[in-house]
Amino acid sequence: MEKIRLLSTLGLMGAMRSLSSTFEAAHDIHVDSDFAPTLALLKRLRDGEAADLVILTREGLDEMIGEGRVVAGTTADLARSFVGIAVRAGQAHPDIATEAALRKTLLAARSVAYSRLGASGVYFAQLIVRMGIAAEINTKADIVEQGFTAERLVSGEAEFAVQQISELKQVGGIEVVGPIPHDLQTPAVFSAGRIAGAKHADAADRLLRYLASPEVVPVLRQSGLEP
Template sequence: MRRCCGKRRGRQDRRRSAGASAARRHGLPLARTAATEDAKRIADSPAEAGLTVLSTLGVMEALRALAPRFEQETGLRIAADFAPTQSLLGRMAAGETADLAILTETAIEALMARGLLLPGSRVDLARSFVGIAVRAGAPRPDIGSAAAVTRTLLAARSIAYSRAGASGIFFADLIRRLGIEAAVNAKAVIIPEGLTGALVARGEAELAVQQVSELMAVPGIDILGRLPAEIAGITTFSGGVLAGARQPEAARALLAFLAAPAHRATFAEGGLEPAF
C-alpha cells in the first residue's frame, strides 16, 4: 500500500530523473527497497484526517499534487491510501471503510451495483495508458508497433509487472494474445502490488510494464512511451462516495474539486488523459 504525507507546497517536478528531488521538495517519502512499500500516506493517520480516501496507484501523482490545494481551501485534511484496485477491493470486502474510493471504472460500477456507493456520486476522472520503461540511460528499445513490442519483450532479460494491478491483468492477457506468454513469464518478475519501475531503477528488472502515470512516479527510469494503439491498454479511473462515508459531503466536494477544468493540466502532467 502506498501512503504519503499531506503538508506539501510548491510545484511538482515533471522529470522522472529528478523524482527524488521533487519528493524532498514536497515532503514526500522516497522509494523504499521493496516495491510494495514505494508509496505512503497524504495524512499522518486516518484519525487525524477529515476525509479518508482509498485510491488506485494510477492517480497518485495527480492527487498528491492537488491535495494540498484542497486542504488549504477547505481546511480538511486528506488521508489517502494508494494500492492496486484489486487490493483495495479485497480490503473493503474485509471491512475496511473510507469516505471516497477512486478505482477502475469497472470496480466503481460493481460497487455501485452492490449498493456500496452513494447513488449519483460517480465521477470519471482520468484515462490511463499502459507503457514500458527502462532504467535511466539504458538503450531504448522500439515499442512503436505490436511486432516491435513483441520483439522487445522477447529480447529483454527480465520484465517486471504487477499481477494485482489493472496494468498487470491487462499485460498477462496481452502476452497471451501475442503468443509469448510462456517466454515472457519464464523471465518475469511478478510483484503482488506496488511500482514496477522501482525494480528497474534498482537494476532488478530490465523492463517495467505499468500504467504510464505509475511509471512517472518512479525516479531513475526512462519511459519509452505508451503501448501502440493496436494493442493499447486503456483504463478509466473513476471516483465514488462510499455508502458508509463519515464525510459524504466532503467526499463529493473533493471529487468535484479534482474534476474541475482548471485541474486538467495536473492530470495530464501525471501521465493521464482527463476524463472530465
Template sequence: MRFAANYFRNLTLGVAAALWLAGAAQAAEVHVMISGGLSAAYNALVPEFEKTTGNKVVTAYGPSMGTTVNAIPVRLGRGEPADVLILVGYALDDLIKQGKAVAGSRVDLVNSKIGVAVKAGSPKPDISSADALKRALLAAKSVAYSDSASGVYVSTEMFDKLGIAAEMKDKAKKIPATPVAEIVAKGEAELGLQQISELKPVHGVDIVGPLPDSLQKITVFSAGIATGSKEPEAGKALIKFLASPAARGTIINSGLEPIEGGAK
C-alpha cells in the first residue's frame, strides 16, 4: 500500500511538474519599443496582459523618429531586441520600407490630438480659435514643442499657417526626448504643445485644451511586428489585446481615441 501511495504521489508530482514546465515553455518574453503617445495607456494595460497570458513584457521607450540615443529607429539600428514596435503610423511605414518591420503587420491603435499645457496654477490662455491661439503664442515668453510628430507639425506647418513663423523662431524650442510637460512644469517654458496623452501623465501642469479644430493635427499611433522578432506570435497577441474592447476604457482615459478595425 505504501509503495502504491508513493507511486501515485510521485506520479502526481511528475505530472504537475511536466505541466508547469510546459506552461513555462509556452510563456514568452516580448520585447516592445514604444513612443510616448501611447505609453500611459500601455503601461496601465501591460500588467493585465502579463497576468492573462503568463508572458513577460520588456519595454524600451523612445521617440518615433529623430536621432536621439533612445529614438526607436536608433535603437533598432544598433541591434536592440524588438518584437513589437508601437509608434507614429507613418514612422512605422518608414521602418517597413526599410525592412525593419514586417509588411502587413501594421495595426492602427489610436488617434491622438495635440494639446496645450501651462504650469499648474498659471492663467490659461484662450485657445478656442486659430486667432486666439495665435494671440496666446505671440504673448507667451517661451514655447516648447516635441521632437516627434506633433512637434514636426507645430514647427513646420502650424506656425506658418498662423503667419507667425518668424516671431516664433527665437522663442519656440524643440525638446528632444524629454516630455514637453516636464519643461513646462519646471517653468522653463510658458506654453507647451504636445499630444494630450503625453501631457496628461506629468504632474505640475494644467492642460488648457486641444488645438482648435481648424489647426488640429491627428496623429495615428500604430503597432507592428519587428523584423527578426523571436516571439512574433506573442507579439501579435499583445497587439490584439491593445486593440481589443477590453483596452478601450483605459485608452480613452489616457486622452486617446481608439481605432476600431485598425489592421492594415
C-alpha cells in the first residue's frame, strides 16, 4: 500500500480522522497524518521536514507558496472555521452574543484558556487588545502552547476555552457555547497544497482532489467547519 505523509492544522483533525479512512479504503493509499498548530507547522516546514501534502490557514499556505515550499497551482481551499467559546459540560452558558456581552463575560471569568501558536490564539490575543481588556484577561489567562484548549476545562484549570469550533469539538466533557460574534472575526480558511519535492505527488494530488470534492461536505459540517 502506498503511503503519503500529511501535515495538518489541528482545525481539520476531527474531519480528517473520518475522511482519511474513507479515502484509504477507496484508493489503497495510507495517509500518515500529523496534526499541529499552523505556526508550529510553518516552522517545521522551514526547518526542512518532509511531507507530501499540507493543510494550513490560507495565509500560512500562501507564505509556503511564496517560499517555494508548496507548489502553486496544486492548492484548494477546503473549509472555513469560526473561533468559539466553550465551557465544561453542565456549566451555565455565558452570554457572548454581542461585543458588550462578550466583554462582560470575559472580564467576569475566573480564567480563560487560549492557544499561543494556533490561528485562534493569535486572533484572540489581538481581539482583547482591540477591546481594551488585554491586561485584565492575560493576568488570568491559561495560555496553551500546543493542543486543545478545552482540555483545560475538563481539568478545571480554566472556566472558558477559546479556539476554532472544530478544535473545541475534539474534546469530550465540554459544551460549545457558540462562536464569538461574527462581526468581530474573519473566519479562518483552511487550505491544502502539495509540498514541493513530494515523494508521492500523484497520491497527494488524489487526496487533495478528494478533500476538495462535494462528498466530504457532510463530514466537514459535522466537525464544526463550514465548507
